[in-house]
Amino acid sequence: xxxxxxxxxxxxxxxxxxxxxxxxxxxxxxxxxxxxxxxxxxxxxxxxxxxxxxxxxxxxxxxxxxxxxxxxxxxxxxxxxxxxxxxxxxxxxxxxxxxxxxxxxxxxxxxxxxxxxxxxxxx
Numbered sequence: 001x002x003x004x005x006x007x008x009x010x011x012x013x014x015x016x017x018x019x020x021x022x023x024x025x026x027x028x029x030x031x032x033x034x035x036x037x038x039x040x041x042x043x044x045x046x047x048x049x050x051x052x053x054x055x056x057x058x059x060x061x062x063x064x065x066x067x068x069x070x071x072x073x074x075x076x077x078x079x080x081x082x083x084x085x086x087x088x089x090x091x092x093x094x095x096x097x098x099x100x101x102x103x104x105x106x107x108x109x110x111x112x113x114x115x116x117x118x119x120x121x122x123x
Contacts, residue, residue: 002026002112006096009117016086018119022079022096027112029077030054033099035106036070036081038092038119048094049081050106059105063089086121094119 008020020036035050049070050059058070069082079096099111107113 002098004096004098004112004114006094006114006117009094009119011120011122012086013122014087016121017082017084018086020081020083020094020096020117020119022081022114024077024079024096024098024112027098027100029072030074031100031102033101033104033107033111034072034079035059035097036079037095037097038090039095040092043092045095047106051079052105053102057105083119086119088121088123090119091121092119093117 003025006022012018031053033053036048037045038048039045048061049068051070051072055072067085071080093116095116096114097107097111099107
């Protein structure tokens with residue numbers, strides 16, 4: 001049974017940092033493209049950052065470039081998102097997703113998704 005579990009969200013002031021973690025179990029981690037997505041109230045879900053199955057390729061939405069860093073650890077089956085210089089507009093529920101693919105960069109709705117972790121940035 002595949003499980004994807006996020007952690008690390010919380011309340012932080014503008015300019016602060018948070019590190020999100022995602023643990024994936026029940027799958028061969030190295031076969032999976034991984035990604036972080038977010039959804040704010042009243043807004044559509046957006047891709048925040050993704051990383052290919054082997055870590056060679058990454059994607060960042062323009063609004064987080066230079067502030068967020070995605071990484072994966074195959075030994076621990078974990079995906080991380082280091083978020084620095086946080087802004088109020090980063091406030092959202094953050095989701096981790098995994099999809100078995102060697103050509104896809106960002107998981108789709110057909111992947112495995114976690115329940116999310118809330119990030120709130122106060123002004």
